[in-house]
Structure formats: structure tokens, C-alpha cells
Amino acid sequence: MTEGPNPFGIAVIGCGNIARSHLNAIQQLEELRLVATVDIDKERAKRYAETYGADRYYFSHTEALEDPEVDAVSICLPHSLHAQVAVDAAQKGKHILTEKPMATSLEDAERMVQAAEMRGVTLMVEQTLRFRECNVKVKEMIREGVIGEPRRAIRRRLGYSRSAPVTWANNPEIAGGWVLYGFGSHEVDIALWHLDSPARRVYAQGTVNNPYWNDYDEVSVHMELADGTIVTVLLSVNCQQRSWDSIIIGTKGSMTVREAKDITIGDRVISTPLKPGEGLAAALKEFTSALKEGREPEASGRDVLKTMWALEAAKFSLKEKKVITTRELGYPT
Template identity: 30%
Template sequence: MTRNPIGARYLEDRMVYNVAVIGAGNWSKNHLLGWRAQKDAKITWVVRSNEERAKARAEEWGVANYTADYKKVFADPDVHIVDLVLPHDLHAKLAIEALEAGKHVVLEKPLAENIEDAQRLADAAAASKLKVMVAENWNYGTFVSRAKKLLEAGAIGRPYMIRGALDLDIRYAFKGVAWRHQSERMGGGVLIDAGTHAISVMRHLMGEITEVSAQIDNYDFPDLGSMEDTALVLTRFASGAMGLLSATAVATKVRNSTSFMIMGEKGAIEFDTHDRSFFTTIDKKRSEEFTLEPSRGLVEQMTHFLSAIREDTTPLTSPMEQMGSMRTILAAYESARTGRTVKTEEIRAK
């Protein structure tokens, strides 16, 4: 067996990839869940901007190496993958540096906080032989995968409308996190944050979005300043189908919900990833899918990424693919600002 020149361990006949998690804050625990489920991956570095916090997280996770200097990780020849769980404005910068250092990259959504940085990263990833995946975990989860298969099989006929509703109270996630209160680092409010997931799902199921009309406002989250806590987005797809997304970060419901409904000529598909419900309606007969094991795709996305590396394929949510989500979100902001319908092709890097 030929061993990898950069010192990877092997499990039977498969290489075990060493992973460095950069930005090990609260959300990184979800990435830990994904990596620990992989037999051919191991977290070997934890990076945080504060050395003591990096040490504490490394001890919590049982990881030997920690640092506050991410460049140490990029210089380590035994690191194969870097996982960036960072503020939006650092995504493109560090992902490009990681590629230049010869590392595969997983990065949190969104692609970047503006179209210029997003395009730079998409171009760099496309030009590289290394793999880059945006962690749009919903696209890899049970419900979205099942809906995609049903649509491809023609179960509900030609789909003509999709509706998504993100009824969330996520103010807790912003407490004590300074960058989440800075528009220049976030790029926007609930739409570019949680809404990115929903837009990605809608595109995955229905195809590319070509036109956007939107309204946004801040009703009950003054800490966000000029950024929105609530958004309504109307979309037109290349197929001619329509879409509607409502998203709020200040929901007053008993519990959060993230629901989608796809309407077709012969029936409908409905699911809610929080309620863990999945229904299909064919010829006006509704049935619940009891056989599904609900997941948010946290494990499946990492499995998919490792497969893309081994098989030399492009990840489903590559940076170039996710440019469609960036254009849609930024078109929504432009529509809200100008009061007009905006074509996504108008959103281009200068």
C-alpha cells in the first residue's frame, strides 16, 4: 500500500483525514458531531482567537493540538482538511489561504458577506484540484433528500410552487457575540444568516432563481441595528415556478419551526425539520412517511465531503454552486432597498 506523502493514517485501505477546526465556538459542536461519525476522519487541531479558549475546547473534545494562530495549522503537513466555523467576513479570506496551503476546505454558510469575496472564493475553488464545500447541512438531511428523490421521480408532477417558512427565535445565538451585531461583518440579518439555508434548499429542489422581490424590517431585535430580523422573499425560478420564503429571527411561537411545501400538478410534499414531520399528498390523498429517520444533515454532509475527496467529485454545495444562493440573497436586499424586482444576474462582482 502506498502511503500518503503528508503522513496520513490509514483505516484498512482508506486514508484517515486529519481535520483542523478553525473557529471552535458554539456552532462548531455541530461540526464535531459530523466529524466524529466518520471512521476515516479525525480532528487533530482546534483553533480559536483566544489561546485559553482554544485549550479548553481541545480538552473538552479530547484533541491534542490547539492554537490561536491559524497559520500554524496551514503550515502543518499532517493536516488535510480545515473546517472554518467563523464570522462571515472571514470565510473567503481563510478558505483561499487554506487552498493556497494545500488543504481541502469545509466552510460555514454563507459563502461570504459580499458578492466580491464570494466570487473570489468560487473562482479559487474552481481553479483548484482541492475540494471545497459550503456546510449547507439541510441539503444533505433526510427530509430534503427524500423530497428531492420524489421530485426527480415525478411523484407530484411538475412542481410549480415552493413555500418556505423559518419561524425562529435565535436571539440567544447573538448574545455576547460581537461580530453578529456588525453589519459589515454579517452582510445582513436573518436572511443572509438562517435564510441562506432555506434559499439553498429551495434552489436544490426547484432549480435556479432568476428574479427576486423582497421586503425586510427589524421589528423586535434592536441589537441588530440596521439589519433585518424579518424578511419576505418572492422568487421566480428558471423553470417558471414561483417561490415564497418568510423568515424571522424573533418568532413568538412555542417552539421554532422550519417548514417547506412544494406544490405540483398531481400533489404536494410538506415537511418540517423541527417537528420531524414529512407528508406527501398524491391525488388529494395524504399519507405520513413513517419510515424516515430525521436528520439535519450534520453527519451526512461530512460523509459526502470525504466521498468527494476520495472519488474526486465536486461537492453538492460547492462555492460555485452556492453563488446562486448569494445572488438570490443580495438581490433580495437590493429589491428591499429599491422597491423593484431584481434579476439575480444583476448581482455581479465589480
């Protein structure tokens, strides 16, 4: 395994759409060296290796995990495949950065954490929104008491899409539900992260608007947090008047956050456009910094279990049409 000032050798597992963003970000970081690309499509694995300057390519993740120059992996696979590849990587002593959602079940997410902790390797989830200026500022201002104690929050991601961005997006067995796990893994996570309190009661409702998605494509997740704050997350892929924002109401004021645009508090507007180096690049930087410093990273697997519990509770609530609490669904320990 790499030590000292040498760059960490990394393999990117899965050469689909999101892998391009990971590979571009890796090229920006001197702390990382791209050792290998991995994909079951042999031509794609080779093409990505040649395009992004990998030393070599593999056709299975098990082959890549045997490579002694691979210190870490970036998992860019379909959602349902994250867990087993992460467990396999941990068992081989490799550090892990996985795309969101961490997994498609709480049980699988807990397996990932247990495997990583047992081998003493780092497990981080690529929760991009935590690394954007707008969200970092919001968390700082809430912590500083700018709006007093938070009491209510509404998070909206209302978009419009008539077709899947990847071939498996409308297959719930693989995606876990494109809206709940594809979008919700971002939006539930950032709502909980802003407010720094875990969910303890969850009620979710959903409806099928466009049958193409084979699952709920309109979802509302209502959460009561441990500190009493009430949070509602609204998700849609059928809204032509797109909205991607948060409203957070406290005891001394409120704020509106337009994702990667601005924050409004009273009459004051703070511009927070997306800048180079934010998001995924910043997440990878945090990953490598945590490895060098021997510390837990932001969005560690254990931390993201809070998000996975809320998503699982929402999934059960949608199915059973009732409120889910920590009595019905045990909280990760």
C-alpha cells in the first residue's frame, strides 16, 4: 500500500456516465494516480484507460483488487452493485469511495461499514452536495445561530425527465427507485446534514405519474428529527417548472437556498455559484486528505448510515402506508 508523499493508486470500477466525472476529478489531484479502469465491457474498459491515462484496465473488480498498486477504489456502478464490491474491496484492504446512494438497503449499507471497520480501511460516500459552497455556508450559518434554532425545513428537487439517463434507471431492482434513491440520496442527505440531527420518525407518500419509471416518480418524505425539527423533502421528475432549493425556518429568522446559485436571508442575497473544484473534485480531495491524515472523512460510511436509515424508513412507509419510527426500524449502532 502507498505511504508517505507518493500518490495513492486508485482504480475506477464501472466505466459509465458518472465515471467520467470521477476520472476528470482524479486527473486534477496530484494525490491520486489512476492505476486502472474496470468494466465488464472490455472495449469500454480499454477506451477509458486510454482516454484518461490509466496504467492498465481490468474486466472484473476482483482482478483489480488483486493489483498491489491499487490502494483505493472509486465505485461507479449501478446502485445495487455498490455494496458487494465495497465489501470485497474492504476485505482486500483497499480504501473505498462509492457513488451515492451508498446502497439500496440499510442492511447492505451496514455490511459495508462493518467490512471497512473490520479491516481498518476508509469508506466514504460521494455525497457531492456537502462539498458545494452554498451548502457549506448554510451549515456554518445554522451552527452560528444566524436564524436561531431550526424548527422547519423544506427541501425540493423538482425536475423534468421523460427518459432514463442510464439504461437501468427505470429498473427498481437495480436503481432502488430512481427518484427515492437516485435523487433522495442527495436531498435527504443534505437536509439532514444542514440541520445536524438524525431522523427519528418518517412518513412518505408517493404516486406514479409517468409509468415509464416503473416506480414512484412523485415522492414526499416527511421527517421528524431527533431535535424536534420537522423536515419535508419533495421529489419529482415531472415538473417542468424546475426547483432545486431549501427553505429553512428558525426561531430568529429564515433562509432560502437555491442550489449552486445563492442564499437569501432577509434582504441579503449571498451569491454561491458552482465553482471549479467544488462538488466531486472537493469530495475526492477530502477522501485523499483523510487517507493521508488517518482520520474519518466527511460523508464517511458510518455517518451516511443516518441517510440510509431515513431512506429505508421512507421505503417502508411507502409500502406500508404508515409512520416508521426507530421502533419499527432499528437505528444503526
